Amino acid sequence: xxxxxxxxxxxxxxxxxxxxxxxxxxxxxxxxxxxxxxxxxxxxxxxxxxxxxxxxxxxxxxxxxxxxxxxxxxxxxxxxxxxxxxxxxxxxxxxxxxxxxxxxxxxxxxxxxxxxxxxxxxxxxxxxxxxxxxxxxxxxxxxxxxxxxxxxxxxxxxxxxxxxxxxxxxxxxxxxxxxxxxxxxxxxxxxxxxxxxxxxxxxxxxxxxxxxxxxxxxxxxxxxxxxxxxxxxxxxxxxxxxxxxxxxxxxxxxxxxxxxxxxxxxxxxxxxxxxxxxxxxxxxxxxxxxxxxxxxxxxxxxxxxxxxxxxxxxxxxxxxxxxxxxxxxxxxxxxxxxxxxxxxxxxxxxxxxxxxxxxxxxxxxxx
Amino acid sequence: xxxxxxxxxxxxxxxxxxxxxxxxxxxxxxxxxxxxxxxxxxxxxxxxxxxxxxxxxxxxxxxxxxxxxxxxxxxxxxxxxxxxxxxxxxxxxxxxxxxxxxxxxxxxxxxxxxxxxxxxxxxxxxxxxxxxxxxxxxxxxxxxxxxxxxxxxxxxxxxxxxxxxxxxxxxxxxxxxxxxxxxxxxxxxxxxxxxxxxxxxxxxxxxxxxxxxxxxxxxxxxxxxxxxxxxxxxxxxxxxxxxxxxxxxxxxxx
Numbered sequence: 183x184x185x186x187x188x189x190x191x192x193x194x195x196x197x198x199x200x201x202x203x204x205x206x207x208x209x210x211x212x213x214x215x216x217x218x219x220x221x222x223x224x225x226x227x228x229x230x231x232x233x234x235x236x237x238x239x240x241x242x243x244x245x246x247x248x249x250x251x252x253x254x255x256x257x258x259x260x261x262x263x264x265x266x267x268x269x270x271x272x273x274x275x276x277x278x279x280x281x282x283x284x285x286x287x288x289x290x291x292x293x294x295x296x297x298x299x300x301x302x303x304x305x306x307x308x309x310x311x312x313x314x315x316x317x318x319x320x321x322x323x324x325x326x327x328x329x330x331x332x333x334x335x336x337x338x339x340x341x342x343x344x345x346x347x348x349x350x351x352x353x354x355x356x357x358x359x360x361x362x363x364x365x366x367x368x369x370x371x372x373x374x375x376x377x378x379x380x381x382x383x384x385x386x387x388x389x390x391x392x393x394x395x396x397x398x399x400x401x402x403x404x405x406x407x408x409x410x411x412x413x414x415x416x417x418x419x420x421x422x423x424x425x426x427x428x429x430x431x432x433x434x435x436x437x438x439x440x441x442x443x444x445x446x447x448x449x450x451x452x453x454x455x456x457x458x459x460x461x462x463x464x465x466x467x468x469x470x471x472x473x474x475x476x477x478x479x480x481x482x483x484x485x486x487x488x489x490x491x492x493x494x495x496x497x498x499x500x501x502x503x504x505x506x507x508x509x510x511x512x513x514x515x516x517x518x519x520x521x522x523x524x525x526x527x528x529x530x531x532x533x534x535x536x537x538x539x540x541x542x543x544x545x546x547x548x549x
Numbered sequence: 550x551x552x553x554x555x556x557x558x559x560x561x562x563x564x565x566x567x568x569x570x571x572x573x574x575x576x577x578x579x580x581x582x583x584x585x586x587x588x589x590x591x592x593x594x595x596x597x598x599x600x601x602x603x604x605x606x607x608x609x610x611x612x613x614x615x616x617x618x619x620x621x622x623x624x625x626x627x628x629x630x631x632x633x634x635x636x637x638x639x640x641x642x643x644x645x646x647x648x649x650x651x652x653x654x655x656x657x658x659x660x661x662x663x664x665x666x667x668x669x670x671x672x673x674x675x676x677x678x679x680x681x682x683x684x685x686x687x688x689x690x691x692x693x694x695x696x697x698x699x700x701x702x703x704x705x706x707x708x709x710x711x712x713x714x715x716x717x718x719x720x721x722x723x724x725x726x727x728x729x730x731x732x733x734x735x736x737x738x739x740x741x742x743x744x745x746x747x748x749x750x751x752x753x754x755x756x757x758x759x760x761x762x763x764x765x766x767x768x769x770x771x772x773x774x775x776x777x778x779x780x781x782x783x784x785x786x787x788x789x790x791x792x793x794x795x796x797x798x799x800x801x802x803x
Contacts, residue, residue: 204634205630205633205634207629207630231633231634233629233633233663235626235659236655236656236659237655239623239626239655239656240623240626240629240655240656240659241626243619243620243623243626243627243630243656244626244627244629244630244633245630246617246619246620246623246626246627246630247599247617247619247626247627247628247629247630247631248630248631248633248634249630250597250617250627250630250631251631251634251635253634255630255634269620269623270620270623273619273620277617277618378597378615378616378617378631379597379615379635379638380594380595380596380597380614380615380638381593381594381613381614381615382594382595383594386609386613386614386615386616387615387616388609388610388615388616388617388618389616389617389618390600390609390616390617390618391618392606392618
């Protein structure tokens with residue numbers, strides 16, 4: 183394999199194909215549509231299933247049906263479509279089916295616009311539908327990482343019989359950069375022992391999310407929560423740079439982390455002790471990794487392309503250890519590294535260590 | 550001495566379970582016909598059913614094949630997902646009128662338009678049974694329900710939707726029939742319709758649907774006998790029986 187110039191949406195689509203995608207169901211929405219268009223051509227070539235559904239509601243329910251067979255199944259959309267899919271996402275979670283959903287985020291709320299944004303963080307990581315559940319959420323920052331995490335998404339979905347959401351923004355979906363695709367995953371489709379395929383020679387199987395007795399539904403919920411806890415223990419992923427001696431740690435995910443990385447490097451060049459912490463799994467949030475940094479840094483600066491969503495997860499981990507400040511742009515406005523450098527400078531300037539060692543910001547302002 | 554002869558027994562396709570349906574409800578008949586047809590066609594072991602939301606939500610406890618429970622109205626989409634990855638299996642949905650004709654109208658029409666090789670069993674009893682008897686999209690004008698206490702007034706509440714007629718005019722459908730479960734002669738025709746629908750599916754012809762006019766003695770506020778008469782007098786005039794579409798005139802080739 184060699185590095186090629188790849189467009190994000192198409193790279194994710196081809197990575198899914200090579201990870202053994204058996205069926206794709208989707209509906210057009212910008213900035214995700216190239217993913218659907220690519221698979222419209224690619225899946226039939228390989229004799230695999232592709233359906234353009236009549237709505238996102240139908241698409242996610244087709245995913246639900248196909249996932250009942252244990253095959254590798256995917257859909258993709260953007261915020262407004264993910265909102266419509268929430269019913270199906272909840273059923274998939276309740277029935278413990280493996281499925282992969284790609285959310286190429288755009289500006290909201292409402293129809294919003296088609297520019298890149300990270301405004302679906304709450305929607306995806308907090309629940310993504312009614313009832314108590316959280317999908318596993320992966321957030322790549324480069325096209326290479328999007329390719330790698332697409333393969334991982336299918337593995338995790340299968341391993342945990344779990345909904346996995348690949349959360350990217352319109353920048354990553356639309357941009358091109360060099361990346362290397364993996365070889366084709368060789369796997370023979372087989373019916374897992376829980377899957378539907380016809381009851382010949384065995385008792386019939388039922389896949390459902392209904393538990394009429396409260397005690398039975400509580401037991402089911404406890405089992406789901408235990409699975410989430412095990413996932414939180416094992417699957418936290420993050421990356422970092424310049425963390426060893428950082429006084430200030432910038433935290434960002436996805437394409438905001440690319441801007442933040444430029445800003446951190448520029449600040450380093452000016453002699454500022456700044457580092458970057460980048461969550462790769464947003465759910466589970468990499469709290470084990472961040473908790474190790476919390477006592478060491480003087481302050482944290484969270485940078486997001488939204489009104490401040492991931493910052494809530496950061497604050498849960500950092501607590502009173504250090505001040506946490508926010509810088510963000512909304513509505514699809516691209517933030518520039520210079521803005522983030524300014525936010526870094528301001529945060530460094532405002533941070534003081536008191537006589538008893540406590541770290542304080544001069545003013546709790548949003549930059 | 551007369552030799553003992555078995556004239557009636559539980560079909561292999563039905564589980565040995567008491568149903569939760571009300572006394573006199575025709576769901577039991579529709580379940581039995583489905584189970585008999587699946588067995589007689591030799592497809593019970595390779596059939597997957599899709600249950601819907603409504604009184605038949607627990608259909609999977611009674612019909613002895615693999616089953617998945619779908620969200621309200623979405624059964625045809627779920628069936629599409631199943632059929633597209635397992636094209637050699639037989640897939641059917643079992644849906645009521647609230648599920649299919651109201652919240653799930655888009656899903657059933659588009660599954661028909663795509664010519665999905667599935668069978669939709671549509672139980673039309675003109676009312677939301679599970680939630681306690683509200684007006685359905687198939688309630689005839691004048692019908693008194695808990696959400697149309699003065700009777701369905703078309704000026705405010707619109708007219709019933711004849712879904713079979715809609716589906717029959719879509720090119721992707723190959724077999725559409727409306728039958729009734731109110732008397733033995735019609736029940737025999739209903740079974741024949743189910744059989745033809747599944748035969749078309751097995752032959753890979755396209756989308757198939759059988760609408761079965763059914764009762765709801767509890768929410769109609771009638772005795773079982775009266776409810777069967779109500780099907781004849783009130784429902785059949787609004788929903789004429791017959792084979793609306795049979796591509797190839799019933800000559801189904803495997």
